[in-house]
Amino acid sequence: MDIYEHRISNAAEISGAVNLSYMALEEHLLLYFIEKSKEKKRIKIENAVLEFLISLKAHMTAGWDRACLFSQLYGFISPSKE
Numbered sequence: 001m002d003i004y005e006h007r008i009s010n011a012a013e014i015s016g017a018v019n020l021s022y023m024a025l026e027e028h029l030l031l032y033f034i035e036k037s038k039e040k041k042r043i044k045i046e047n048a049v050l051e052f053l054i055s056l057k058a059h060m061t062a063g064w065d066r067a068c069l070f071s072q073l074y075g076f077i078s079p080s081k082e
Contacts, residue, residue, distance in 0.1 A: 002032075002036075003017050003028075003029065003032050006028075006032050006035070006036075007028055007032075018042065025074045026074060026075065029049070029050065029074060033045055033049050033052070035054060036048075051078075054070060056070065056076075060077070
């Protein structure tokens with residue numbers, strides 16, 4: 001939920017009110033981890049993103065609806081055709 005709240009709180013800048021371009025969800029995910037990271041070392045940020053993606057995949061495999069929906073919204077997986 002923190003990722004959603006971050007996007008909402010920065011909506012004016014992300015959606016183009018301050019800048020003239022739109023930020024895709026995947027780009028926002030990286031920005032979120034960069035801002036969240038206390039250390040600005042690239043390897044630490046990359047490891048945090050990797051850990052998040054591994055955790056997301058594990059939760060998707062376990063059948064968690066929220067993880068599956070998040071993955072669909074961010075374009076990591078295609079929507080299932082049921």
